[in-house]
Amino acid sequence: MRHTLSVLVENNPGVLARVAGLFSRRGYNIDSLAVGRTDNPAISRMTIVVEGDERVLEQVIKQLRKLIEVIKVSDISREEHVDRELVLIKVSAEPEKRGEIMQIADIFRARIVDLGRRTMILECTGNEGKIRAFEESLRPYGIKELVRTGKIAMLRGSRYTNINGTREDE
Amino acid sequence: MKLTAAQALVRCLELEQVEVVFGLPGGAMLPVYDALYHSSIKHVLVRHEQGAVHAADGYARATGRVGVCMATSGPGATNLVTGIANAYMDSVPLVIFTGQVPTTQVGTDAFQEVDITGITMPITKHNYLVKDPAALPQIIKNAFHIASTGRPGPVLIDLPKDVAQATIDFYYPEKVRLPGYRPNYQGHPAKINQAAELIRRSERPVIYAGGGIINAGASEELVQLAETISAPVVNTLMGLSSFPGDHPLFLGMLGLHGTRYANLAVTECDLLIALGARFDDRVTGKVAAFAPQAKIIHVDIDPAEIGKNVLVDVPIVGDVKQVLRALLPLLDKTDRSRWLARVQELKEQYPLTYSREGGLKPQYVVEEIYRHTGGEAVVATDVGQHQMWVAQFYRFKRPRSLISSGGLGAMGFGLPAAIGAQLALPGKQVILVTGDGSFQMNIQELATLREQDLPLKIFLLNNYKLGMVRQLQQFYCEGRYMAVDFKFHPDFVLLAKAYGIKGYSVQSEKELQEILPRVFEEPGPVLVDCLISPEENVLPMVPAGRGIDETIA
Numbered sequence: 001m002r003h004t005l006s007v008l009v010e011n012n013p014g015v016l017a018r019v020a021g022l023f024s025r026r027g028y029n030i031d032s033l034a035v036g037r038t039d040n041p042a043i044s045r046m047t048i049v050v051e052g053d054e055r056v057l058e059q060v061i062k063q064l065r066k067l068i069e070v071i072k073v074s075d076i077s078r079e080e081h082v083d084r085e086l087v088l089i090k091v092s093a094e095p096e097k098r099g100e101i102m103q104i105a106d107i108f109r110a111r112i113v114d115l116g117r118r119t120m121i122l123e124c125t126g127n128e129g130k131i132r133a134f135e136e137s138l139r140p141y142g143i144k145e146l147v148r149t150g151k152i153a154m155l156r157g158s159r160y161t162n163i164n165g166t167r168e169d170e
Numbered sequence: 171m172k173l174t175a176a177q178a179l180v181r182c183l184e185l186e187q188v189e190v191v192f193g194l195p196g197g198a199m200l201p202v203y204d205a206l207y208h209s210s211i212k213h214v215l216v217r218h219e220q221g222a223v224h225a226a227d228g229y230a231r232a233t234g235r236v237g238v239c240m241a242t243s244g245p246g247a248t249n250l251v252t253g254i255a256n257a258y259m260d261s262v263p264l265v266i267f268t269g270q271v272p273t274t275q276v277g278t279d280a281f282q283e284v285d286i287t288g289i290t291m292p293i294t295k296h297n298y299l300v301k302d303p304a305a306l307p308q309i310i311k312n313a314f315h316i317a318s319t320g321r322p323g324p325v326l327i328d329l330p331k332d333v334a335q336a337t338i339d340f341y342y343p344e345k346v347r348l349p350g351y352r353p354n355y356q357g358h359p360a361k362i363n364q365a366a367e368l369i370r371r372s373e374r375p376v377i378y379a380g381g382g383i384i385n386a387g388a389s390e391e392l393v394q395l396a397e398t399i400s401a402p403v404v405n406t407l408m409g410l411s412s413f414p415g416d417h418p419l420f421l422g423m424l425g426l427h428g429t430r431y432a433n434l435a436v437t438e439c440d441l442l443i444a445l446g447a448r449f450d451d452r453v454t455g456k457v458a459a460f461a462p463q464a465k466i467i468h469v470d471i472d473p474a475e476i477g478k479n480v481l482v483d484v485p486i487v488g489d490v491k492q493v494l495r496a497l498l499p500l501l502d503k504t505d506r507s508r509w510l511a512r513v514q515e516l517k518e519q520y521p522l523t524y525s526r527e528g529g530l531k532p533q534y535v536v537e538e539i540y541r542h543t544g545g546e547a548v549v550a551t552d553v554g555q556h557q558m559w560v561a562q563f564y565r566f567k568r569p570r571s572l573i574s575s576g577g578l579g580a581m582g583f584g585l586p587a588a589i590g591a592q593l594a595l596p597g598k599q600v601i602l603v604t605g606d607g608s609f610q611m612n613i614q615e616l617a618t619l620r621e622q623d624l625p626l627k628i629f630l631l632n633n634y635k636l637g638m639v640r641q642l643q644q645f646y647c648e649g650r651y652m653a654v655d656f657k658f659h660p661d662f663v664l665l666a667k668a669y670g671i672k673g674y675s676v677q678s679e680k681e682l683q684e685i686l687p688r689v690f691e692e693p694g695p696v697l698v699d700c701l702i703s704p705e706e707n708v709l710p711m712v713p714a715g716r717g718i719d720e721t722i723a
């Protein structure tokens with residue numbers, strides 16, 4: 001089972017090393033990890049995708065909570081949520097293939113962000129399934145390079161997680 | 171008030187009512203030691219930084235207060251590592267200061283630079299590299315709070331030299347600033363009710379009590395619980411001394427070298443009440459065979475311990491003293507005479523014994539120390555067979571009277587830890603029981619002992635071997651003894667003398683009897699080199715990978 005954890009941490013140097021170290025030391029598998037600061041510059045949010053059964057997940061969450069700089073851990077995948085990844089793909093694009101590639105980009109609502117003599121860079125956002133499908137569609141043309149962010153996620157509706165927990169405004 | 175950060179550090183320690191710090195200086199720590207020069211805080215100069223951290227640890231274990239130690243950058247800091255890991259494994263509150271190269275040089279492989287915050291990340295409860303001198307007082311405030319609350323543990327503060335020298339506007343903050351740190355002390359009332367219900371319905375309860383009882387100061391509540399519900403009590407190594415060793419409900423230590431009756435009582439019980447214990451592998455043996463008929467109630471301050479090694483029926487996160495205080499009024503005095511009769515039968519059927527034939531027996535030495543101190547001494551140990559014999563044969567009366575390296579099992583802990591404990595408890599008799607292997611790992615601290623002129627009594631259970639490993643090789647390597655015999659050994663009595671410490675050597679019960687009164691009358695430190703029968707085994711013993719019901723007697 002894969003779970004998406006939304007983790008609020010104090011925005012201190014070293015906090016990423018603490019979280020990453022915890023995962024490797026205790027043998028938990030991270031699928032992806034994305035970090036960035038929140039609207040409050042003192043606080044960052046990590047979105048961590050972990051693989052494991054319920055028992056592993058429970059330990060991961062408890063061990064994360066033990067870190068002093070971790071303020072809040074929530075398992076977002078238990079609730080209705082939106083998640084997104086962004087991918088940049090540099091694909092071979094001889095002039096005669098460009099039209100086809102642009103059609104694919106259109107289908108996936110991807111953008112062309114660079115056009116070289118024989119390559120193009122495409123940018124696409126979406127959930128994991130969409131990103132995977134996009135990658136597969138471009139593969140036949142020859143992917144030169146692929147860079148993707150980790151997943152970021154947010155609860156749907158008026159519910160939100162902040163340092164005081166998960167809440168909903170009236 | 172304008173102070174340098176180093177002066178502020180010392181001022182903070184004074185405000186935290188730190189009486190003693192253990193350490194050894196170096197270049198990066200010059201500013202801090204210069205500030206200590208003007209302070210009333212006692213600095214105990216050790217001979218090796220490992221001695222400083224173990225001594226601070228012994229001080230903390232003996233008192234429940236935060237132990238403080240310091241070392242310089244680089245090798246000073248790395249010499250602390252074993253001691254920090256040791257304190258982390260056994261949940262001992264320490265605040266550790268290390269010097270660091272100036273911030274301008276951090277990250278350049280400067281002389282005596284090591285990334286000690288990186289190295290100690292997995293073995294501290296938290297650590298800090300101080301970059302802003304003005305932040306130091308708040309960091310120290312946080313560090314003492316983190317070290318001593320919730321599940322206690324070591325906190326390290328790494329202080330670059332230029333930061334230590336910088337001038338700040340000093341004030342000591344009153345509040346900690348830790349948005350992500352809120353230990354839970356109160357157990358959940360619904361869970362406590364469920365626990366009470368399970369206890370009421372149980373016919374054969376056993377209380378399994380660990381070091382958490384000592385950390386929480388919950389010994390009185392533990393005795394009340396045991397007596398109210400007529401449940402026998404087994405202790406982990408860390409839990410020893412939390413329950414009176416001569417109490418009729420006491421079954422001693424469980425696990426690998428536990429008493430047979432403790433292990434069998436756990437095997438037969440229908441309810442296991444785990445209090446401040448963490449189902450360590452040395453306790454459970456094969457997990458599937460551990461308390462197989464029992465429902466389990468688990469009380470622990472650390473949520474991550476619950477459900478980690480075994481699944482439990484009633485989890486209660488909280489301070490075990492507060493939880494027991496909430497639980498006790500829900501329980502009626504119950505008489506479980508059938509169960510207690512069965513436990514008594516086990517005690518009689520499988521007593522803890524040894525043969526006194528064949529030389530001076532280590533178990534006998536421990537029993538004699540017990541007799542002479544009436545169980546009132548604080549006993550520190552090293553790691554090995556001697557440690558297990560103390561755990562088995564010394565019947566501790568009061569909490570915090572056993573000082574032993576449990577989770578890490580670090581040889582070399584004993585002497586410095588005993589020094590720390592004796593410094594903390596000047597009016598008490600502290601005893602060190604050590605082995606010749608362990609003793610030689612921090613033997614340089616005999617100089618500290620002499621310098622501090624402490625009345626510590628050292629009993630060296632000398633088998634001229636790494637006894638515990640020899641025993642393992644006897645059982646698991648068909649007696650192929652590899653690297654466990656010391657072919658050279660110092661004359662320990664002469665060695666003590668070289669340090670200005672009185673020494674005796676004994677090799678029979680009679681000789682031991684003769685010198686014991688003199689040893690305890692002596693005002694200063696004494697070493698007793700006990701030449702014990704060298705191939706004695708620690709029994710009972712649960713073979714590797716087996717259930718705790720399958721002991722070798």
Ligand SMILES: Cc1ncc(C[n+]2csc(CCOP(=O)(O)OP(=O)(O)O)c2C)c(N)n1
Nearest residue numbers: 554555556579581605606607608636637638
């Ligand atoms: C620092 C360290 N190194 C190695 C070990 C492995 N070990 C465990 S017990 C032991 C032998 C201890 O010998 P000694 O102190 O003489 O005690 P005895 O077992 O003979 O009573 C060893 C080597 C350890 N626990 N700690």
